[in-house]
Amino acid sequence: MSALPDPRLPAGPIADAWRRTREELPLISPLRKRQLRVLVVGTGLAGASAAATLAEQGYRVTVLTYHDSPRRAHSVAAQGGINAARPMAVDGDSVSRLFADTLRGGDFRAREAGCMRLAELSSAIIDQCVAQGVPFAREYGGTLAPRSFGGALVSRTFYARGQTGQQLLYGATAALLRQVAAGRITLLPRRDVLELITVDGVARGVVARHLLTGELEVHSAQAVLLATGGYSNVYFLSTNALKSNATAIWRAHRQGALFANPCFTQIHPTCIPSGDPGQSKLTLMSESLRNDGRIWVPAIAGDGRPPQQIPEAERDYFLERLYPRYGNMAPRDLASRRARELCNAGHGVGAGGRSVYLDLRDAIAEQGRAVIGQRYGNLLEMYARISGDDPYAAPLRIYPAPHYTMGGLWVDYQLMSSLPGLFVLGEANFSEHGANRLGASALMQGLADGYFIAPAAVTAWLAGHPTPAVAADHPACRQALDQARGRITALLAVNGSRPVDAFHRELGELMIEHCGISRTAEGLRAGLAAVAALERRFSAEVRVPGTAAGPNPELEKALRLADFLALAQLMLRDALAREESCGAHFREEHQTPEGEASRDDARFAHIAAWEYRGDGAEPRRLAEPLRYTALQPSARSYR
Amino acid sequence: MTPGSSRISLTLRIWRQENPGAAGAFQRYRLEAVSTDLSLLEALDQLNEGLISAGERPVTFEHDCREGICGSCGFLVNGQAHGPQTATSVCQLYLRQFSDGATLTLEPWRARAFPPIQDLAVERSSLDRLLAAGGYCSVNTGQAPDANALLVGQEQAASAFQTATCIGCGACVASCRNASASLFVAAKLAHLAQLPQGQPERRRRARAMQEQMAAEGFGSCSSNLECEAVCPQQISADWISWMRREDR
Ligand SMILES: Cc1cc2nc3c(=O)[nH]c(=O)nc-3n(C[C@H](O)[C@H](O)[C@H](O)COP(=O)(O)OP(=O)(O)OC[C@H]3O[C@@H](n4cnc5c(N)ncnc54)[C@H](O)[C@@H]3O)c2cc1C
Ligand code: SF4
Ligand code: FES
Numbered sequence: 001m002s003a004l005p006d007p008r009l010p011a012g013p014i015a016d017a018w019r020r021t022r023e024e025l026p027l028i029s030p031l032r033k034r035q036l037r038v039l040v041v042g043t044g045l046a047g048a049s050a051a052a053t054l055a056e057q058g059y060r061v062t063v064l065t066y067h068d069s070p071r072r073a074h075s076v077a078a079q080g081g082i083n084a085a086r087p088m089a090v091d092g093d094s095v096s097r098l099f100a101d102t103l104r105g106g107d108f109r110a111r112e113a114g115c116m117r118l119a120e121l122s123s124a125i126i127d128q129c130v131a132q133g134v135p136f137a138r139e140y141g142g143t144l145a146p147r148s149f150g151g152a153l154v155s156r157t158f159y160a161r162g163q164t165g166q167q168l169l170y171g172a173t174a175a176l177l178r179q180v181a182a183g184r185i186t187l188l189p190r191r192d193v194l195e196l197i198t199v200d201g202v203a204r205g206v207v208a209r210h211l212l213t214g215e216l217e218v219h220s221a222q223a224v225l226l227a228t229g230g231y232s233n234v235y236f237l238s239t240n241a242l243k244s245n246a247t248a249i250w251r252a253h254r255q256g257a258l259f260a261n262p263c264f265t266q267i268h269p270t271c272i273p274s275g276d277p278g279q280s281k282l283t284l285m286s287e288s289l290r291n292d293g294r295i296w297v298p299a300i301a302g303d304g305r306p307p308q309q310i311p312e313a314e315r316d317y318f319l320e321r322l323y324p325r326y327g328n329m330a331p332r333d334l335a336s337r338r339a340r341e342l343c344n345a346g347h348g349v350g351a352g353g354r355s356v357y358l359d360l361r362d363a364i365a366e367q368g369r370a371v372i373g374q375r376y377g378n379l380l381e382m383y384a385r386i387s388g389d390d391p392y393a394a395p396l397r398i399y400p401a402p403h404y405t406m407g408g409l410w411v412d413y414q415l416m417s418s419l420p421g422l423f424v425l426g427e428a429n430f431s432e433h434g435a436n437r438l439g440a441s442a443l444m445q446g447l448a449d450g451y452f453i454a455p456a457a458v459t460a461w462l463a464g465h466p467t468p469a470v471a472a473d474h475p476a477c478r479q480a481l482d483q484a485r486g487r488i489t490a491l492l493a494v495n496g497s498r499p500v501d502a503f504h505r506e507l508g509e510l511m512i513e514h515c516g517i518s519r520t521a522e523g524l525r526a527g528l529a530a531v532a533a534l535e536r537r538f539s540a541e542v543r544v545p546g547t548a549a550g551p552n553p554e555l556e557k558a559l560r561l562a563d564f565l566a567l568a569q570l571m572l573r574d575a576l577a578r579e580e581s582c583g584a585h586f587r588e589e590h591q592t593p594e595g596e597a598s599r600d601d602a603r604f605a606h607i608a609a610w611e612y613r614g615d616g617a618e619p620r621r622l623a624e625p626l627r628y629t630a631l632q633p634s635a636r637s638y639r
Numbered sequence: 640m641t642p643g644s645s646r647i648s649l650t651l652r653i654w655r656q657e658n659p660g661a662a663g664a665f666q667r668y669r670l671e672a673v674s675t676d677l678s679l680l681e682a683l684d685q686l687n688e689g690l691i692s693a694g695e696r697p698v699t700f701e702h703d704c705r706e707g708i709c710g711s712c713g714f715l716v717n718g719q720a721h722g723p724q725t726a727t728s729v730c731q732l733y734l735r736q737f738s739d740g741a742t743l744t745l746e747p748w749r750a751r752a753f754p755p756i757q758d759l760a761v762e763r764s765s766l767d768r769l770l771a772a773g774g775y776c777s778v779n780t781g782q783a784p785d786a787n788a789l790l791v792g793q794e795q796a797a798s799a800f801q802t803a804t805c806i807g808c809g810a811c812v813a814s815c816r817n818a819s820a821s822l823f824v825a826a827k828l829a830h831l832a833q834l835p836q837g838q839p840e841r842r843r844r845a846r847a848m849q850e851q852m853a854a855e856g857f858g859s860c861s862s863n864l865e866c867e868a869v870c871p872q873q874i875s876a877d878w879i880s881w882m883r884r885e886d887r
Pocket of ligand 2: 738806808809812866870876
């Protein structure tokens with residue numbers, strides 16, 4: 001491939017462009033749909049909603065997930081809520097405001113047509129979820145009760161206590177199970193997708209490992225949808241589930257799918273900090289806490305007094321000081337960066353001085369303990385369980401943690417990757433969030449992709465590309481099988497002495513140091529060399545016990561880590577090549593005198609899409625220029 | 640206020656079973672000087688790293704989110720599903736709950752409808768089949784009315800939410816002497832029956848899910864209420880008595 005495929009952006013004004021596009025997309029008769037099989041990998045919000053909707057339309061759908069049950073996809077962990085522009089709001093919200101906030105929040109590194117479509121679809125998502133029985137918070141009068149959320153000045157976030165993702169996911173997986181019962185979905189749980197199968201350059205299936213028997217299986221179809229989530233686990237410690245991984249998208253990348261903006265990763269400001277080296281994950285505290293919590297550090301560096309003994313005048317409420325308009329609600333990347341800087345300057349508290357306070361004291365004094373308990377009870381209980389501290393008596397300690405990956409496989413306006421027949425949904429694609437995602441917008445995007453966009457786009461693709469079935473012994477299938485088997489055999493054969501996690505921990509430390517909240521050319525180059533060296537040590541020294549047959553969780557981990565090691569190098573390269581600061585990507589060389597990100601629209605108003613060119617070969621960086629008609633790029637200012 | 644983290648030593652008696660056909664047995668392991676800031680699953684991670692380095696097979700247990708929400712984790716700790724702490728999944732159980740020198744016996748859920756897999760892992764897909772039997776509102780994408788056309792009172796929404804929080808961990812089944820899934824089924828029925836969206840299929844759903852429960856080999860409820868005590872989401876067993884009045 002030498003040039004980027006056509007992103008198929010709509011012509012004309014971006015408002016209403018998706019409706020116009022959709023009306024012109026070809027359709028398929030219900031009868032014909034029954035003869036077509038679509039494969040969906042992943043049962044998070046994106047995968048479950050797409051699978052259910054495609055099946056309702058009549059397609060035969062095969063669904064694969066590594067979990068034992070669709071309900072366990074990591075979407076279940078989303079706490080805060082889902083954005084939607086619904087006209088009934090009295091605070092002046094509108095579709096165009098949600099559009100503008102998304103584009104601005106992403107620091108003008110997303111496609112405007114995509115952002116507009118999201119805003120336009122958002123309201124219908126809420127309708128769909130409510131019809132499924134999602135119990136969103138309600139006003140006394142019975143109407144929906146939205147709230148405001150990080151980076152927004154209006155109340156447009158719909159929520160179900162601190163478990164919004166769970167409730168939305170159960171709505172989507174219930175719809176999926178209903179289609180399983182109807183015989184239209186074949187649900188294949190406990191399958192790890194290890195390779196993509198392409199026939200004549202078109203995605204036609206996957207190779208999956210059955211996680212109980214160890215058997216490698218071929219699954220073919222007329223179209224393949226990947227909805228496999230994000231890759232924050234490249235950092236080892238993150239807010240993702242321990243098995244969240246990049247394998248499916250990375251293997252597709254190696255088969256020709258371009259990888260867009262891999263370095264755009266979001267570090268979330270309000271997580272429970274790490275303590276012991278044996279810790280396995282970082283737990284997010286919903287940033288809805290920032291509605292009532294005030295974030296501060298001791299004004300005197302090295303102040304070792306307990307928080308209650310630090311008088312008001314010696315507390316630095318740094319977000320309120322720096323961003324008076326937004327205060328504690330300042331966007332995630334800014335909140336994270338400021339916290340890190342202050343900790344580096346010696347103002348941090350807690351273990352190793354690596355956390356800041358989030359204080360509910362004033363909110364409790366004003367509104368009462370009962371109100372705060374009702375609002376955040378489950379979050380505060382979780383905090384107490386993990387930290388052993390009482391959050392009602394003393395401020396919580398929080399620190400930024402890797403949370404969300406804006407980067408992912410490049411897709412066109414119809415969610416198709418550069419590999420024909422391969423669609424990518426949810427966090428796995430490079431999405432509409434540009435260089436920084438707004439709070440509560442991932443759930444919106446995943447469900448827009450799954451319920452509304454992918455079903456229309458997949459139908460249009462299949463209408464134009466009648467494809468005969470692929471036999472399981474087709475050379476392409478055998479080749480993909482051999483590839484997967486080869487990787488497994490190689491990992492088992494190393495027979496070194498160090499467990500997988502030891503390498504993963506090391507990778508995480510390198511990535512957070514060199515490709516985290518703040519980046520420099522020098523650090524990125526050092527990171528690249530160090531990760532390449534780690535990759536070599538991994539393939540020489542790892543110990544994967546057991547055999548290819550039967551359950552082997554260590555083998556699963558090793559396969560995932562091998563792909564993370566390769567992806568990490570692409571992230572470092574991408575961060576190095578993007579010589580500007582934008583959104584969550586902060587290059588220290590490129591900042592304003594106030595220390596804010598300094599974007600370079602002349603050179604970098606584009607999406608970077610990387611092409612794989614073989615192991616050991618330099619990947620090629622392609623650029624899709626970004627054009628703005630509805631909103632002109634302005635400096636992102638929250639001061 | 641940095642929490643005083645300390646270190647303790649533990650003896651773990653863990654059920655080891657290579658595969659469903661093999662005979663299982665308890666095996667003893669020592670963990671020396673582990674930080675009380677670690678979770679029990681993180682202690683198992685440490686144990687496993689040691690076993691791997693020593694050339695032994697690591698202990699298999701289910702987990703993923705490690706924050707109490709995905710429902711993957713679950714085994715008995717000293718006979719109690721998810722361990723001694725109330726309203727807590729086992730991944731959220733921290734070692735500060737235990738004293739130095741304690742012995743913890745870890746064994747898998749045991750129920751006819753949950754066949755064993757390996758060590759502490761069992762197969763719980765029977766729960767999904769209960770849901771597939773009717774745990775949904777039959778509405779296709781694109782058919783939904785305006786969300787505000789269906790008014791739901793604040794308390795009603797909160798109560799529906801409470802029952803909808805079940806994470807499908809199976810602890811209620813594992814702790815029930817009849818291995819009944821009544822709490823799980825009642826929670827789903829109650830979630831949807833409390834909302835206007837759930838009304839059209841209410842009776843059919845109640846019948847279908849209860850029939851499926853019997854078909855899967857779950858026992859019936861004899862009101863011992865162990866389920867409620869171990870449920871990490873604190874779903875009330877009152878819903879089981881409520882369920883008896885549904886449908887029949
Ligand atoms: C703790 C937390 C809180 C969050 N809170 C919010 C919030 O309040 N609002 C918001 O908008 N966003 C939030 N987000 C972000 C949002 O939840 C995610 O971006 C979104 O849910 C991702 O959905 P998904 O469907 O793309 O992927 P996931 O839900 O991650 O699902 C991935 C699926 O793919 C499967 N899979 C992955 N790899 C393979 C493979 N190789 N083989 C087979 N199957 C595979 C998995 O089994 C799973 O079913 C939060 C994220 C986290 C981590
Ligand atoms: S009812 Fe409670 S114990 Fe039973 S599966 Fe649901 S969450 Fe687990
Ligand atoms: S690992 Fe997800 S609930 Fe325990």
